[in-house]
Amino acid sequence: MRALPPTARAYVLAAVLAAAACAAPALADPATPWPAVALLAVLYLGCELLRTCPLVGGRVPEGIGSFFPVLTAAVFLLPPAAAALVAVPGGLAQAVVTRPAGVRRVWHAAQQAVAAWAAGGVYGLLGGRAALAGSRAAAGAPPGPDGAGPGADPSAWVADFPYVMLPATAAAVVFCLVLTALDGGVLAAAERRPAATAWQGLLTRSLAPHCVHGLAGLMMAVLWRSPYGIPAALLVLLPMYISCWVFAQYHRERAAHRATIRALVQAVDIKDRYTRGHSERVGQASAMIARELGMADDRLEVVRIAGILHDVGKLGVPTRLLRKDGPLTPEERRIIELHPEYGHEMVRGIGFLGEARSAILHHHERVDGRGYPYGLSGEQIPVLARVVAVADSFDAMTSTRSYSRARPVPVALTELERCAGAQFDPAVVRALVGAIGRHGWHPVVTSDDDLQVIAAGGAPGAPAAI
Structure with missing residues (x-):
């Protein structure tokens, strides 16, 4: 735990102590159904180990969650x-x-032990166990031994649907809430994130799964308690496991x-040291514009990738031109202006880029038709x-850059507005101005040579981006 900040260590330790407090009553309670606890714990552990087995596709990427059914x-x-105890082996694996x-x-x-304990408490308070017992309780037949199967009169058992759905849904929501609350807390403690952003997006991404x-x-619990017993319950795992594998x-x-x-x-950044970090920042600004224009999330991701890769064609340009101090000659500029075509050729065979390929090819076109490489104008230029x-x-x-100093953000936005309608699409410029006005400009990547938003502005003139 030495790699973690002291607050994160204390937070993890508190979670471990809370989990121990949640599980401890099961160890002291003689009524704990140990056969069912052991079997479910082994099943949960086996599911987690199977997901990391090389024979079924290799280790599961971290961050997609556990196999929770x-x-x-x-x-x-x-x-x-007892449910908190079941969580421990699988969580460790x-x-x-x-x-x-x-x-x-x-x-x-x-965290899974605490979440299971909290969800189990809510499920019990809402009468979930009585509803799951269903007509068995109404007929006076006791539950199956350790919850592992039907009792003396298995034919009398029917789960109380749809009433069992309410406590089950509430338990699943509480389970999700506890996990996301703990996750947000550890992010805030370990990565020193602001409290306002540590939990951002966690719940919306996790609730449906x-x-x-x-x-x-x-479904597994209902079949577990049914006359068909544990073998039928295990059948539920197969389609769920396949979906998790996919x-x-x-x-x-x-x-x-x-x-x-x-x-x-990285290859472009190594070759052109003056624009190190430029690609990621262009991707970030492109995503801000796309969001302001109301583009769907999937298209927003495409435009972000297009921004990141827009200069990949510079790999085909001689390094001496990219690193040249001072202005370029007309011949040198013509050579550099080939980089959109080089980039398009380089990524043309990468299928997942989709619409991003055309953005790489045409990002130096101008709405007045005076851009390159093809002199497209207006709506001819892909959005x-x-x-x-x-x-x-x-x-x-x-x-x-090697040929200019950084301008303050307001000066740059004013210059973009001045060139709107000639060099740039006015609607896109308005979108960037609006996005930065609301959220500011906080680039996620900066290079050693970049001084973001310094007080002194560069010389006036058209925006320079080669």
Whole structure:
């Protein structure tokens, strides 16, 4: 735990102590159904280990969550303290790729134990266990031994639907709320994030998957208590496991895409040291413009990638020209102006880039038709290219280059507005001005040579972005 800040260490320790307090009553209670606890704990552990097995596709990317149907089934079948115990082995086995791995595994086990205990308490308070027992209770037949199957009169058992759905849904929501609350807290403590942003987006991303896992856990619990017993309950895991495997494959593909983009950008940054970090900042500004224009999330991601890769064609330009101090000759400028075509050729075979390829090719076109490489004008220029053109020029003006000093953000925005209608799409310029007016400009990447928004402005003139 030495790698963590003291506040994060204290937070993790508090979570571990809370988990121990949640699970301790099960150890002291002689009525704890140990056979069911052991079986569910082994099932949960097996599901987590299977997801990291090389024979089924390799380690699951960290961040896509655990396989929770078994744990939610434990919440519905067992007392809260016993459900907390079930969470520990699987939590300790969850895939971790970032150090400190041991602390992260302990953290996963602790937060899942606390979440299972809280969800189990809510489920019991809302009468979930009585509803799951259904007509067995009405007929006077006792529950199956340790919750592991039907009692003396299995034919009398019918779960009380739809009433069991309400406490089960509430338990799944509480389970999600506790996990996300703890996750946000540890992010704030470990990464020193502001409290206002530590929890941002966690709940919206997690609620639907946790509710689906809760429904699968309820199905598993119902079949577990049914006359068909444990073998029928295990059948629920197969389709859920397949869906999680497909989801993991999607994440692996996304990770491969990001690695491809990162490698291309790093190659450009190494070659052109004066624009190091420029690509990421253009991607950030492009995404801000796209969001202001109301583009859908999937298209917003495409325009962000287009902004990041817009200068990849500079890999085909002689390094001496990219690093030249002072103005370029007309011949040198013509050579550099080939970089959009070089970039398009380089990425043409990368299928996942989609619409981003045309933005890379046309981001130096002008709305008055005086741009390059093809002299397109107005609506002929793809909209993503118009977005990247504004973002590119904005970052060029607010960054220190070999041939100009950084201008303050207001000066750069004024220059963009002056050139709107000739060089830039006026609607795109307005979108950038509006986005920065609301959110400010806080670039996520800065280079050693870039001095963001210095007090002294550069010489007036058209925005320079080659």
